[in-house]
Amino acid sequence: MDGDGKKIEMFQVGPCQDAYQFGFLIGKRFSKLIKTRLATDFILHNQLLPFANNTLQSQSLLQTLFDNNKKKFPRYWDELLGTAAGSAVPLLHILLINFRKEILAFIPKEGAKSYSADTLDDCSDVLVVGESMAIAAHNEDANVALVGHTYLIKRILPDGMFFVGYTYAGELPSCAFGFNSHGLAFTLDSVPPAEDEIMAGGIGRNFISRDILESTCIEDAISRIRSSEISVGHCYNLIETSTRRILNVETASRKRDSIFEVHDENSISRQKRAAALPKKTKEDFLSLLGDADDRKYPIYMTGPLLHTLCTAVFDLDEHTLSIIEGNPKKGDVSHVFSIKRCHGDHPNAI
Incomplete structure (x- = not known):
């Protein structure tokens, strides 16, 4: 459930006449939610906006960042224009939250002293492909x-196909x-880059993941990832139900990508804790993702800075996505979706 104890809302949109209308309808539907998110976003008000308003430092960086992403993905740029208009919030605020990680790295340290603690999204994933089980579980x-x-x-x-994306208020899905x-799914994880690895004015992670939502297969998703000059590193767990494949792709600036595991102290601690827990059934993995015994680096997070918003479980054998709100140990499933490759004349096949 969300912060008010309500089941997370799903909004069906389309077909739309254009990308702007798509964004506008989302902005209008969730105007209140977007406004309250922006009003309470500490990072927006204490770091992003002060930096953006300091034209001496930020004008060139932001203009290049915005221009490059608008040129690469004009449709998704129009979606953001529509979201800002539909929700009646300043466009700059919408842009800043969508590019927060691409911008925060360039804010002088004295103005972003809490960057590493406040903004790293420490998601956890369990990826399993075996004879008896194929799942991707994600906090x-x-x-x-x-x-x-x-x-x-x-x-x-427009062609009758569809996608479903878990979306942060005011941001691109997903x-x-x-x-x-098409039976293609994904989860995302943060890959905190070293300072000299960040490319100013590169393509934003939100735009790339939005593009993956329209991938026709796992190879197409990889091609879309590789075609963008990404600004900061990111991790993509690509899932294809029709072929029972899960592929982990980690990226860096300058069009580098690889399949490997990157650890920081946080990840190592959580991996050690995970190794000590039983993992034989789907319930075991949900129990793992609900573990909070490590007080410094819990797998399931309840604050004060980071919270586990929900847990997503992709079952490649059952062809389902289950969303669990609350600790996954309790198994409180709020939504179940069918994930199967379907034809364009069946847009409601969920």
């Missing part, structure tokens, strides 16, 4: 400002996880 962790400020967007595309009617 969606985010800053406290996002608690109660998310929703599900189902977009019907910087978290999603799937489409």
